[in-house]
Amino acid sequence: MMIPDISTSGLLTDLYQFTMVQGYLEYDLHEPAVFEFFVRKLPQQRNFLIAAGLELFLDFLEQVRFSQTEIEWLARQGFGTKLLDYLSGFRFTGDVHAMPEGTIFFPDEPILRVTAPLPQAQLMETRAINLLHFQSVIASKSVRMVLAAPGKQLVDFGLRRAHGAEAGLLAARACYLVGFAGTATALASQRWGVPVFGTMAHSFVEAHDEELAAFEHFAVANPKDVTLILDSYDTEAAAHKTVSLAKQMAQQGIHIRGVRLDSGDLGAHARRVRLILDEGGLGHVRIVASGGLDEYRLAELVCSQAPIDGFGIGSRLDVSSDAPFLDCAYKLEEYAGKPRRKCSEDKATWPGRKQVLRHDGPDGQMARDLITLEDEPLDDGEPLVVQVMRQGRRIGSALALEQIRVRVAGQLEKLPVQWKGLDPAPAYPVEIAQPLRSLAERLDRERRASGN
Amino acid sequence: MMIPDISTSGLLTDLYQFTMVQGYLEYDLHEPAVFEFFVRKLPQQRNFLIAAGLELFLDFLEQVRFSQTEIEWLARQGFGTKLLDYLSGFRFTGDVHAMPEGTIFFPDEPILRVTAPLPQAQLMETRAINLLHFQSVIASKSVRMVLAAPGKQLVDFGLRRAHGAEAGLLAARACYLVGFAGTATALASQRWGVPVFGTMAHSFVEAHDEELAAFEHFAVANPKDVTLILDSYDTEAAAHKTVSLAKQMAQQGIHIRGVRLDSGDLGAHARRVRLILDEGGLGHVRIVASGGLDEYRLAELVCSQAPIDGFGIGSRLDVSSDAPFLDCAYKLEEYAGKPRRKCSEDKATWPGRKQVLRHDGPDGQMARDLITLEDEPLDDGEPLVVQVMRQGRRIGSALALEQIRVRVAGQLEKLPVQWKGLDPAPAYPVEIAQPLRSLAERLDRERRASGN
Numbered sequence: 031m032m033i034p035d036i037s038t039s040g041l042l043t044d045l046y047q048f049t050m051v052q053g054y055l056e057y058d059l060h061e062p063a064v065f066e067f068f069v070r071k072l073p074q075q076r077n078f079l080i081a082a083g084l085e086l087f088l089d090f091l092e093q094v095r096f097s098q099t100e101i102e103w104l105a106r107q108g109f110g111t112k113l114l115d116y117l118s119g120f121r122f123t124g125d126v127h128a129m130p131e132g133t134i135f136f137p138d139e140p141i142l143r144v145t146a147p148l149p150q151a152q153l154m155e156t157r158a159i160n161l162l163h164f165q166s167v168i169a170s171k172s173v174r175m176v177l178a179a180p181g182k183q184l185v186d187f188g189l190r191r192a193h194g195a196e197a198g199l200l201a202a203r204a205c206y207l208v209g210f211a212g213t214a215t216a217l218a219s220q221r222w223g224v225p226v227f228g229t230m231a232h233s234f235v236e237a238h239d240e241e242l243a244a245f246e247h248f249a250v251a252n253p254k255d256v257t258l259i260l261d262s263y264d265t266e267a268a269a270h271k272t273v274s275l276a277k278q279m280a281q282q283g284i285h286i287r288g289v290r291l292d293s294g295d296l297g298a299h300a301r302r303v304r305l306i307l308d309e310g311g312l313g314h315v316r317i318v319a320s321g322g323l324d325e326y327r328l329a330e331l332v333c334s335q336a337p338i339d340g341f342g343i344g345s346r347l348d349v350s351s352d353a354p355f356l357d358c359a360y361k362l363e364e365y366a367g368k369p370r371r372k373c374s375e376d377k378a379t380w381p382g383r384k385q386v387l388r389h390d391g392p393d394g395q396m397a398r399d400l401i402t403l404e405d406e407p408l409d410d411g412e413p414l415v416v417q418v419m420r421q422g423r424r425i426g427s428a429l430a431l432e433q434i435r436v437r438v439a440g441q442l443e444k445l446p447v448q449w450k451g452l453d454p455a456p457a458y459p460v461e462i463a464q465p466l467r468s469l470a471e472r473l474d475r476e477r478r479a480s481g482n
Numbered sequence: 483m484m485i486p487d488i489s490t491s492g493l494l495t496d497l498y499q500f501t502m503v504q505g506y507l508e509y510d511l512h513e514p515a516v517f518e519f520f521v522r523k524l525p526q527q528r529n530f531l532i533a534a535g536l537e538l539f540l541d542f543l544e545q546v547r548f549s550q551t552e553i554e555w556l557a558r559q560g561f562g563t564k565l566l567d568y569l570s571g572f573r574f575t576g577d578v579h580a581m582p583e584g585t586i587f588f589p590d591e592p593i594l595r596v597t598a599p600l601p602q603a604q605l606m607e608t609r610a611i612n613l614l615h616f617q618s619v620i621a622s623k624s625v626r627m628v629l630a631a632p633g634k635q636l637v638d639f640g641l642r643r644a645h646g647a648e649a650g651l652l653a654a655r656a657c658y659l660v661g662f663a664g665t666a667t668a669l670a671s672q673r674w675g676v677p678v679f680g681t682m683a684h685s686f687v688e689a690h691d692e693e694l695a696a697f698e699h700f701a702v703a704n705p706k707d708v709t710l711i712l713d714s715y716d717t718e719a720a721a722h723k724t725v726s727l728a729k730q731m732a733q734q735g736i737h738i739r740g741v742r743l744d745s746g747d748l749g750a751h752a753r754r755v756r757l758i759l760d761e762g763g764l765g766h767v768r769i770v771a772s773g774g775l776d777e778y779r780l781a782e783l784v785c786s787q788a789p790i791d792g793f794g795i796g797s798r799l800d801v802s803s804d805a806p807f808l809d810c811a812y813k814l815e816e817y818a819g820k821p822r823r824k825c826s827e828d829k830a831t832w833p834g835r836k837q838v839l840r841h842d843g844p845d846g847q848m849a850r851d852l853i854t855l856e857d858e859p860l861d862d863g864e865p866l867v868v869q870v871m872r873q874g875r876r877i878g879s880a881l882a883l884e885q886i887r888v889r890v891a892g893q894l895e896k897l898p899v900q901w902k903g904l905d906p907a908p909a910y911p912v913e914i915a916q917p918l919r920s921l922a923e924r925l926d927r928e929r930r931a932s933g934n
Contacts, residue, residue: 041669042647042669043668043669044639048680050683050700053686053700053702160646189494189496189608190496190607193616193648194612195488195494195648196645196646198494228496229501230498231498232813233502233515233607236823237814247508248505250508251509293827294827350806351806355801361684372688373714374746376745481719
């Protein structure tokens, strides 16, 4: 019944991948296939997206295996020897092209391209989407918070409300990439080096008969990083206790660094608490706030100049509450050298291997993108899709989180202000190059002629 | 950079748990603490909730450990020897009382109570919420789909859009508990025995030059479970191809079991496809539909009598798109034998160890719940909170998924029809017993008198 180790299992996929691969193997469909991952359309509350999750997916490609137990399970499901033998020695040996993590992107733009023998590329579909989708969901949500609260220290508090353990870790990573200061999640810090932050909870106060005693005990036990929670009973009374405690603690060389507000009108409490702290000589003590925050509430608090130095953000960040999923897909665009096009109603795809060229305006700001076929001549735009894996091995080393943070910061500098706001803006211009349109039309004509 | 093994790590928690436990250890706050987990209020689109995740949390309690690497990481964060020694030998030795998985519950009702020495109960907070919250989110979302589409075969297709790998597994488990037929997620089936279902994807069709050849290859390679996807190009044309293929395949003893529709007006396509199949002598071939489904769309299709036998449901299920999180908490209700109460604005808690008594009406249907103190005399209601763990060991064996399914079915039978619909209904009656109210008032008086 235990939650399985899910990091490298090849069974982390949909059953139909195996039925399809069984068909590919039976009919020798081993030619190179090209799949691309893209988002079909933006949620109403997003003006742009940030690509994230690539390095984790490349890790998965390097390490994915089928264990003997898993092969036996597939055998019990009725799969044949050919498939089972294929999976026993499975290694991903394909190429990957992608937008580096931290790249701003828009609908229809491929952020990942997997080129591999068809069975391999097919089997990797589910985890490709699973990782890139969720990391991009959180990066694209949390960057709105970063933009709404410039200069404020933002910390992820959301593990408890995240959708399982991995979601909590992934959310901590994604929001750090786009500018959060860090996370409260210890495991994300230990494994990935995301800076970790902690305060105290109400239970610590409640476990004591006196709030002041709780504050004192906490400060003595954690002298290097004292942040006291003020709202267990009466916020302003707790602020006064903080002032009296601070004097006493100072004699022991212990300094209170911050206080946290977690309920009520955060702006009003912050003003009153700031006054109490300042009058008590605690002008250096920081105020952090938490409780039901999202980018809209952050913007309100910032605009009203509430004296809050940092924010802890939980549920609405870790589940991206207003847009918990993106309409996205990983689609076959070429097989055996021929471009392919799915033509389902409202879900037709752009065929072939594609590139995205980003064009800046004279002011150096992003002006428009062009989606084109990879083998068309480049124009003066910046090609966003680059090769990151060759024959199953990363090209160069993985981007460090700090490098991705720098990339995001650079991208945001070049994003014109009209797409940086919280309100819906007109769509950023993304054009489809004429040769790509022509290819799609030709494929449609050929398909109709063939009777498909 | 690899996703860590997250199943049993003690670092799967917030940093402040460690700062608080350092304080507890420093001041010998080792007395029994009682924490309860409850939901504060229902999302607008939920009339009831289903408790889920308990067995997974009990697994975690039995297995959680701090590895040497993790202890060293904590040392580098500046934690002291007392805490590090405590964590090195950490075992959970407390008691757990809970509503069994599959129990219907309402706001303010504790579905979990952890009784353990304060540092232990504190450290388990984050994962307790993380597991119970998400499992209950998905159980409570997916049961609406079960109620909206009685008699239809519902299958979870959501791993790719779930929030990471564990979310996909947990979602597969939760929706199976409440009546789904199963999942497409192979790993959830291999590890937990959730029945697994698969069809085929558009890429299989696209990889072939001819749709009909793709269908034939798929059928021959997977003769025991042939479900063909019809909407890669033209749905009705594909239905005709299915008819002609079926005749040819029948000579080889291969029978087509189903077809899948994944785009366009699913009801209209289903009617036309049903007619084509029936006229072609394929009355036995099942039609399954997928693509952007949720309980509202299911209800529409069912009410309009669309000839669809089964549904594959993805994103809106696995992320519970209309209510991706619940306002919930794990709160200290008693310490060292004394009831405790947090009094934050709009977040005050009911103190003490509590029981929920469910009262049926004369028709045998659920009529009202009473939240009372555990040590008050029971009335004729059914006590929902039972002991499930003693001194760190489960009482009896874990409930099997099948047992939980039976429990859910029984609970739904007793739920009056007014709370079974998709539209918001008046709140189910949940009363707070007078002794509990009196205790809360007494604690408030005492607190004010003490100057907290």
